[in-house]
Amino acid sequence: MLFLNKHTISKIGRNIIQTAVEDAYKLVLNAGYNMPDRMHVPDKNNTLLLMPCFSKDFFVTKLVTVFPEAPRHDQPAVNGMLVLCDNVCGKPLAIMDGAALTAQRTGAVGGLAVKFLTAQSIKTAGIFGAGVQGLSQARYLLFNRKIKTIYISDLKKESAIKMSQILKAQFNSVEFIVSENPNQLVKNCQVIIAATTSRKPLFKADKNLIKGKTFISIGSFQPDMQEFPDTIIANADNIFVDTMFAVKESGDIAIPIKDNVITEDKIKEFAKILKDRIDPENKTTLFKSVGMALFDLSAASAVYKLALENNLGQKLDF
Amino acid sequence: MLFLNKHTISKIGRNIIQTAVEDAYKLVLNAGYNMPDRMHVPDKNNTLLLMPCFSKDFFVTKLVTVFPEAPRHDQPAVNGMLVLCDNVCGKPLAIMDGAALTAQRTGAVGGLAVKFLTAQSIKTAGIFGAGVQGLSQARYLLFNRKIKTIYISDLKKESAIKMSQILKAQFNSVEFIVSENPNQLVKNCQVIIAATTSRKPLFKADKNLIKGKTFISIGSFQPDMQEFPDTIIANADNIFVDTMFAVKESGDIAIPIKDNVITEDKIKEFAKILKDRIDPENKTTLFKSVGMALFDLSAASAVYKLALENNLGQKLDF
Numbered sequence: 001m002l003f004l005n006k007h008t009i010s011k012i013g014r015n016i017i018q019t020a021v022e023d024a025y026k027l028v029l030n031a032g033y034n035m036p037d038r039m040h041v042p043d044k045n046n047t048l049l050l051m052p053c054f055s056k057d058f059f060v061t062k063l064v065t066v067f068p069e070a071p072r073h074d075q076p077a078v079n080g081m082l083v084l085c086d087n088v089c090g091k092p093l094a095i096m097d098g099a100a101l102t103a104q105r106t107g108a109v110g111g112l113a114v115k116f117l118t119a120q121s122i123k124t125a126g127i128f129g130a131g132v133q134g135l136s137q138a139r140y141l142l143f144n145r146k147i148k149t150i151y152i153s154d155l156k157k158e159s160a161i162k163m164s165q166i167l168k169a170q171f172n173s174v175e176f177i178v179s180e181n182p183n184q185l186v187k188n189c190q191v192i193i194a195a196t197t198s199r200k201p202l203f204k205a206d207k208n209l210i211k212g213k214t215f216i217s218i219g220s221f222q223p224d225m226q227e228f229p230d231t232i233i234a235n236a237d238n239i240f241v242d243t244m245f246a247v248k249e250s251g252d253i254a255i256p257i258k259d260n261v262i263t264e265d266k267i268k269e270f271a272k273i274l275k276d277r278i279d280p281e282n283k284t285t286l287f288k289s290v291g292m293a294l295f296d297l298s299a300a301s302a303v304y305k306l307a308l309e310n311n312l313g314q315k316l317d318f
Numbered sequence: 319m320l321f322l323n324k325h326t327i328s329k330i331g332r333n334i335i336q337t338a339v340e341d342a343y344k345l346v347l348n349a350g351y352n353m354p355d356r357m358h359v360p361d362k363n364n365t366l367l368l369m370p371c372f373s374k375d376f377f378v379t380k381l382v383t384v385f386p387e388a389p390r391h392d393q394p395a396v397n398g399m400l401v402l403c404d405n406v407c408g409k410p411l412a413i414m415d416g417a418a419l420t421a422q423r424t425g426a427v428g429g430l431a432v433k434f435l436t437a438q439s440i441k442t443a444g445i446f447g448a449g450v451q452g453l454s455q456a457r458y459l460l461f462n463r464k465i466k467t468i469y470i471s472d473l474k475k476e477s478a479i480k481m482s483q484i485l486k487a488q489f490n491s492v493e494f495i496v497s498e499n500p501n502q503l504v505k506n507c508q509v510i511i512a513a514t515t516s517r518k519p520l521f522k523a524d525k526n527l528i529k530g531k532t533f534i535s536i537g538s539f540q541p542d543m544q545e546f547p548d549t550i551i552a553n554a555d556n557i558f559v560d561t562m563f564a565v566k567e568s569g570d571i572a573i574p575i576k577d578n579v580i581t582e583d584k585i586k587e588f589a590k591i592l593k594d595r596i597d598p599e600n601k602t603t604l605f606k607s608v609g610m611a612l613f614d615l616s617a618a619s620a621v622y623k624l625a626l627e628n629n630l631g632q633k634l635d636f
Binding site for chain 1: 354
């Protein structure tokens with residue numbers, strides 16, 4: 001059995017993870033998986049999420065803990081652990097840092113949206129949210145497109161500055177600009193990615209501001225959270241979700257449906273794009289992700305195979 | 319973070335584990351825990367069980383996989399993994415071999431039944447089932463009582479012989495007898511422990527055969543499984559269960575209730591014995607265990623503390 005920590009998982013190539021997430025979408029197309037609803041286990045103010053998923057060869061259980069008070073003790077609010085087993089005998093194969101794997105696969109979910117929903121030629125991008133997910137989104141964005149300028153916005157300006165410095169050290173030829181004006185950011189950028197915990201739309205928009213742009217929402221994982229204004233979903237040429245659960249789980253879809261801004265039949269599963277590509281040129285597009293254990297399963301399987309081939313991780317004396 | 323494998327957990331002293339399980343019963347008395355129902359996740363013919371439990375300081379999630387076809391590939395049908403976290407910040411503390419911990423804590427559940435429900439003076443014992451659990455029951459029995467002779471019965475005589483040899487090597491002064499006559503075994507013994515997967519009672523009994531003896535049922539974890547004949551529950555002076563879930567989960571309780579052999583109000587929670595001891599002398603007693611995640615939590619917490627103090631296990635570079 002193997003243990004793969006944060007450091008090892010963070011260093012796995014983005015090509016490996018993005019291919020794995022694309023493979024997950026292929027499993028969606030041919031229904032080659034079994035993913036029960038995630039389980040929410042409450043205890044005091046905390047939550048334990050249990051996310052199992054099975055494919056033909058493997059299965060995972062991701063455990064995520066959400067402890068809102070942990071930052072008071074200088075600990076992260078969210079921890080995660082993932083157990084990968086073979087799905088022939090149920091034998092445990094690997095234990096992985098769940099937070100690091102989640103950051104990687106969520107970056108790749110955004111990366112695939114960039115790959116299939118933006119023009120090859122785009123040069124400008126904006127990112128709302130300078131946390132772990134925002135950073136991962138930036139890296140996968142740059143893996144997929146030759147962006148010249150990235151605008152970064154965060155409620156805490158220091159966080160945006162820090163993220164721009166980290167990225168500058170890694171991507172020297174890209175210009176990083178800390179933005180304090182959300183509307184200016186949207187105006188300047190061809191693709192806008194939000195990875196925040198915002199409960200209200202991050203900017204106000206009229207039709208002209210958003211036209212021809214691609215909007216990717218990674219935050220808003222609850223029905224009362226919304227990152228983008230209704231104008232976008234109301235005027236988008238295409239609306240995609242990573243899983244149809246997004247319709248009930250995220251306010252970015254649930255709120256405009258409830259308010260009769262759009263109807264549910266306009267929402268398409270992103271996996272379908274693998275069969276029926278769209279021409280993203282001059283199109284207004286919205287992509288909303290809430291994530292699913294299938295991404296973890298596919299990414300963890302790929303990481304495990306790579307670890308075996310390259311002798312990565314710590315061997316556990318099982 | 320620590321990894322504690324089968325070998326390390328099997329060597330933990332029985333005093334440590336039995337005290338931990340007794341502590342779990344104390345938590346039952348003062349309602350000092352939160353244990354959601356275990357979750358059954360089916361996939362093909364296999365089952366994943368997720369068993370979370372929270373106390374003030376710690377929480378565990380035990381993952382158990384049941385793959386009935388695995389023995390065809392020379393793999394065990396049941397695998398387990400336990401994740402221990404702190405319950406203040408949700409931080410993962412240790413990963414433990416779930417099967418080894420389950421065997422230890424289940425042994426201790428039987429051990430405590432022996433401690434509180436049999437006379438100090440007993441000298442003879444019988445064990446049905448020579449698997450992992452039967453072996454652990456024998457060890458905890460001998461931890462609690464100075465038994466002179468143990469009768470061992472199993473459908474596979476070789477298994478009973480092997481178990482008697484393993485135990486003889488460890489407990490040289492005890493006599494081990496392989497029994498092929500279940501009724502003779504019951505007749506000869508003062509305490510009878512069953513740890514089998516039997517669906518039908520293991521022996522036929524009249525009132526005289528069972529009088530004054532203690533019966534401990536560890537198997538029969540489903541409503542259609544039964545280890546002991548109804549005569550015992552019908553004539554017992556005391557009937558205890560480790561958790562009231564046993565009433566619906568085990569056929570040893572559910573079947574006689576359904577058949578109006580007894581009424582549910584005769585069933586008592588074992589934890590109460592910590593406050594109100596009984597005099598087991600000349601009493602006919604039935605104890606039925608189905609186990610619960612609270613035992614895992616309490617045992618895993620104790621093992622973790624001991625591991626820290628004694629530098630046990632493998633350190634994970636988290």
